[in-house]
Amino acid sequence: MQNPSTGELIAAPPRVRDRLEDAVAAAEHGSFHSITSADQEFQSIDSGEGSSTPPPLARTPEPSRKWRDIFWLAVFVLHLLGLGLCLAILGMDRFRGLNRFKKLDRLSSSGNDKTEFYWPMYATAAAIGSVLAWLWLSLLCLRADQMVKIVVHSVTTYLAVIAVFCFWHIQIFWGIVFAVGAFVQFLYSMSVMDRLPFTMLVLRKSVGLVWAMPSAIRVSYGFLAVMLMWMVIWTFGVSGVVASGMDKNDGLHWWVLVVLSVSLFWTGAIVCNTLHVVVAGLVTLVLRQGAPGAPPMPRHPLLRTLRHAVTTSLGSICYGSLFTAAIRTLRWAIRGLRSQIGKNECLLCCVDFLFNMVETLVRFFNKYAYVQVAAYGKGYNHAARDAWELFQLTGVEALIAYDLSGAVLLMGIVLGGLITGTCVGIWVWFARRDRVVVVGATSMLMGMVLVGLTLVVVESTVTSIYVCYAEDPALISRWDPDFAEHMTEILHQRLQHRSGRAREGAKDGEKGANINSLIQI
Numbered sequence: 358m359q360n361p362s363t364g365e366l367i368a369a370p371p372r373v374r375d376r377l378e379d380a381v382a383a384a385e386h387g388s389f390h391s392i393t394s395a396d397q398e399f400q401s402i403d404s405g406e407g408s409s410t411p412p413p414l415a416r417t418p419e420p421s422r423k424w425r426d427i428f429w430l431a432v433f434v435l436h437l438l439g440l441g442l443c444l445a446i447l448g449m450d451r452f453r454g455l456n457r458f459k460k461l462d463r464l465s466s467s468g469n470d471k472t473e474f475y476w477p478m479y480a481t482a483a484a485i486g487s488v489l490a491w492l493w494l495s496l497l498c499l500r501a502d503q504m505v506k507i508v509v510h511s512v513t514t515y516l517a518v519i520a521v522f523c524f525w526h527i528q529i530f531w532g533i534v535f536a537v538g539a540f541v542q543f544l545y546s547m548s549v550m551d552r553l554p555f556t557m558l559v560l561r562k563s564v565g566l567v568w569a570m571p572s573a574i575r576v577s578y579g580f581l582a583v584m585l586m587w588m589v590i591w592t593f594g595v596s597g598v599v600a601s602g603m604d605k606n607d608g609l610h611w612w613v614l615v616v617l618s619v620s621l622f623w624t625g626a627i628v629c630n631t632l633h634v635v636v637a638g639l640v641t642l643v644l645r646q647g648a649p650g651a652p653p654m655p656r657h658p659l660l661r662t663l664r665h666a667v668t669t670s671l672g673s674i675c676y677g678s679l680f681t682a683a684i685r686t687l688r689w690a691i692r693g694l695r696s697q698i699g700k701n702e703c704l705l706c707c708v709d710f711l712f713n714m715v716e717t718l719v720r721f722f723n724k725y726a727y728v729q730v731a732a733y734g735k736g737y738n739h740a741a742r743d744a745w746e747l748f749q750l751t752g753v754e755a756l757i758a759y760d761l762s763g764a765v766l767l768m769g770i771v772l773g774g775l776i777t778g779t780c781v782g783i784w785v786w787f788a789r790r791d792r793v794v795v796v797g798a799t800s801m802l803m804g805m806v807l808v809g810l811t812l813v814v815v816e817s818t819v820t821s822i823y824v825c826y827a828e829d830p831a832l833i834s835r836w837d838p839d840f841a842e843h844m845t846e847i848l849h850q851r852l853q854h855r856s857g858r859a860r861e862g863a864k865d866g867e868k869g870a871n872i873n874s875l876i877q878i
Contacts, residue, residue, distance in 0.1 A: 422665060425736040426672035433627060433675040440620055444594025447613075448472050451600040452593075470600035470789075472593065475796065478788075479592035482781045482800035483585055486807035489773045490581060494811040497769075498568050501561040505553065508769045513542045515775050531794070542768075549761055555847055556761040562840050563762070563818040566640065572659045573636050577814045580632045584625060584810055588803060591621055595799055599792060614795065618802055625806035626678035629813045630727055631666050634674060636817035638662030638731035644825045644832045662731060670730050673737035681724055724763075727817070728824040744824060753827040755851040756844065762819050770809040777804025 424430075452472040497504050516539035523532035567573055598613050642658050655661045666674070725748070729740035748754035778801030785796045825832045826844060834841040 422669045422734040424669050424672065425730075425734070426676045428672070429676040429679075430672035433623075436620065437624070440617075441590055444590050444617075447595075447601075448476075448593035448597035451597045472596045472600050474789075475596035475599050475792075476592060478781055478784060478796055479588075479596060479800065479803070481784065482777050482803045483588050483592070483807070485777045485780050486773065486804035487581060487585065489776060489804065490808045490811040491578075493769055493773060493808055494574070494577070494814065497560070497812070497815060498564045501564050502557045504769075505557050505560060505765050508765060508772060509546050509553070512768045512772050512775075513539050513546060515772060516542060519775070519779070549764075552759055552761050555759065556765060558840070558843065559760055559762050559819060559822075560765070560815065562837060563815055563822065566643075566822075566836075567636075567814055567818050570639060570643070573639055573814055576635060576659065576663065577632055577811050580628055581807065581810050584628050584807065587624060587628075588621075591617065592803075599795055611795075614799065618799065621802060621806065623678060625810065626681070627675055629806075629810050630674045630678050630681070631671065632810065633724070633727045633813050633817040633820075634666040634670055634731040635659070635662045636814050637728045637821045638665065640818050640821035641728065641732045641825060644821070644836055665731070665734065669734060673730050673735075673740070674727070677726060677737045677741070724816070725820050725824055728821050732824075747824070747827045751827045752848060752852050753823060755855055756848045757823055759847065759851050760819075760823075763816060766812050766816050769812060770805050773808030774801040774803075774805030777801055777807075 449472075451470065493504075516535050520532050520535035520539060523529075523535060595614065595617055598610060598617070601610070639658055639662050642654060642662070646654055723741050723745060725744040726735075726737055726741035729735050729744050730737065733740070735743065745754075748757060778797045781800040782793050782797035785793045822833060826841070830841060830845065833844065
């Protein structure tokens with residue numbers, strides 16, 4: 358909570374923090390009472406001199422839940438139905454027979470490959486991706502600091518090794534692609550080393566909160582099972598496309614696979630973001646407990662957030678999932694490039710132009726919107742705008758820009774995909790060498806979707822912490838006073854750094870104006 362005279366965060370009594378941990382455990386069993394003696398004691402402490410105004414979260418009543426962005430929900434449902442039918446037809450065309458459907462002759466070739474030849478390969482990819490997803494989440498919860506260091510360096514090494522093997526087997530194009538990827542990853546890692554300690558702290562606190570909510574981990578495995586069921590249909594169709602003849606030169610097979618891959622990416626993003634909303638709703642309910650005027654914890658908080666996520670908020674999730682991941686990745690790439698430019702004013706001007714364009718898109722498409730969707734039932738655009746304006750108003754955006762937890766989790770997702778694609782690619786290399794690229798690439802996508810689905814539990818907790826901190830720092834102080842104090846300290850440092858850079862830019866502008874005036878004279 359805040360000291361009213363100095364504005365600094367002060368530590369809450371340890372017994373209040375212990376009570377919050379008890380509240381989390383009680384919520385898991387559906388027996389949470391609204392206000393206990395410890396909570397009343399905290400309210401009496403917080404309602405002292407200079408703190409009569411309740412925090413924003415307590416002042417804001419929960420709005421009635423209405424169906425939002427229904428159009429995009431209808432688009433997603435029609436997409437699933439239509440694509441499911443297409444996948445079934447594509448798979449059956451080469452399943453236990455050749456060219457069952459005459460209208461698909463353009464996709465077919467004279468080869469004897471069948472759907473059932475490639476389907477077990479994709480089943481193996483799904484199994485490897487699931488194991489890696491479980492293993493990655495478990496290790497992150499147990500050894501967060503070590504896993505961050507391992508992932509940051511492993512991605513660079515793995516890409517370099519794959520590049521060497523591609524060059525060894527005269528796959529020049531893919532060797533260049535992986536070599537460039539390894540080089541860019543190395544430069545990015547070197548440029549952000551000073552930010553890793555804070556990132557490890559944020560992840561360590563987040564996984565600690567996740568570990569205190571075992572229902573969040575269990576529900577992630579349930580969503581993983583749902584994704585695997587869809588992948589059964591998806592891989593059946595993709596196996597039929599691969600079996601029908603990738604050796605034809607018309608390029609149609611590749612375009613079909615691109616469309617199917619984009620479909621899997623969007624479906625996986627929707628499943629991930631639905632889980633994101635479920636976990637965010639659960640985390641905000643936990644962090645709000647003990648705040649003056651906060652509503653009592655529902656008897657079954659997980660069921661409540663799950664019901665909202667798969668009904669009234671599902672349209673907003675479908676809409677946001679179209680663009681959020683791509684814009685976020687582009688933003689990280691531009692930031693990494695910006696840090697490497699130095700004082701090359703021409704390049705810096707071009708990159709700043711791109712960065713401003715992406716920042717405008719981030720205002721309307723960002724992952725923090727899902728916390729607002731979970732907590733208040735807003736439409737996606739409204740939630741994204743409110744979340745970003747809140748960060749800009751409080752300055753928390755500087756803290757988010759300094760944190761690398763999202764980038765580290767993305768590296769873990771990419772690493773999981775690379776391992777999955779490599780394992781399946783080795784099998785295909787010995788079984789059907791000319792299909793290594795296509796089967797390996799699609800298997801890599803499957804691994805990334807499955808690993809990302811489990812890691813979204815941690816990412817959702819991180820985003821919920823930042824949104825709650827921006828709305829009222831006392832919510833984080835009640836949960837972990839030392840962490841809240843450290844966040845405030847880093848925030849002040851980043852704001853001072855930004856103000857210093859702004860002053861330097863203003864001085865450079867004044868010098869340039871003076872030089873121009875002298876030249877004119």
